[in-house]
Amino acid sequence: MSTQGLILTLSCPDRRGIVAAVSAFLAERDCNILDAQQYDDPETGAFFMRVVFAPDGHAADALREQFEAVATVFAMRWSLRDPAVRKKVMILASLSDHCLADLLYRWRIGELDMDIAGVISNHPASTYRHVDLGDLPFHHLPVSKATKLEQEAEVWRLIRDTGADLVVLARYMQVLSDGLAAKLEGRCINIHHSFLPGFKGAKPYHQAHARGVKVIGASAHYVTSDLDEGPIIEQDVERISHRDTPEDLIRKGRDIERRVLARALRWALEDRVLLNGRKTVVFTD
Structure with a gap:
């Protein structure tokens, strides 16, 4: 398990509730957000986000499986990676x-x-x-x-x-x-x-x-x-x-x-x- 935090990146069509859904997903699993950046592109109507979070003992594979439901709702292209795996x-x-x-x-x-x-x-x-x-x-x-x-x-x-x-x-x-x-x-x-x-x-x-x-x-x-x-x-x-x-x-x-x-x-x-x-x-x- 990484001591640097796991990295979640995503892009999807922009709409209300994306940040809230991601934050709620992590909060429900007692994951602590260490860094978060986001961007709404007004020209393409796309939303981009990068979140680094402490997984609180959760395995990256398990979180990936669980996050799939959130990603599907918002039609996300996403990845969740442990930076300890170079x-x-x-x-x-x-x-x-x-x-x-x-x-x-x-x-x-x-x-x-x-x-x-x-x-x-x-x-x-x-x-x-x-x-x-x-x-x-x-x-x-x-x-x-x-x-x-x-x-x-x-x-x-x-x-x-x-x-x-x-x-x-x-x-x-x-x-x-x-x-x-x-x-x-x-x-x-x-x-x-x-x-x-x-x-x-x-x-x-x-x-x-x-x-x-x-x-x-x-x-x-x-x-x-x-x-x-x-x-x-x-x-x-x-x-x-x-x-x-x-x-x-x-x-x-x-x-x-x-x-x-x-x-x-x-x-x-x-x-x-x-x-x-x-x-x-x-x-x-």
Whole structure:
């Protein structure tokens, strides 16, 4: 049983009585609410809620079974999770290793509370001589236009067989097929080295330099079949000047990418991110 409290997240059509029903359910079982956040979206008419509560000895499985009746009444999409059971994360990377190295560092110091299911790359392990992979399972899966479907089938097999809850594209410079993107809907996070929706696709820093922008940014978003169009989780920017070359933008952008991806992943690990159509609701700490 978690000492951190169980986490209940839900979304449903907005109507009266949702908060009261959730609060009553917990109160009737002597569960103590430790933190609660909610949001009514006036545009979509949807309601979102995240509640952390002390279960007072109740098992998560039993509470899930009992809460089903409440969820049915309000047509909720919901989950109830014990954070003591850590989520499994599969990390995909390519030639650039800064995001991979940063995630592994934050994992080792306990900032990212997760189990790493493995690292998949279309480059060999020797590419990451500056990264401490330790004993993590490493899978070199080279890919070409001719072998893309077979390579993705093996990527999916590893994700499925390891039971990975989340997939992180840590500067994985391969566009996922529509089929794989659909299988990973709502649980695959990508870091794009641009402040979306601007400068999508390849070489966004070069695109930004050509346009003479005054700030550059990075965006962490869920992957969909539409390239760089998925629901955005987190973004950040940094000011630049006319003196900066594309190489300067790439160097400065690495820092933005690292911190944006780390924040987005931490929020996903803590069940703070709820999908809202093409957008997200993020209950930040």
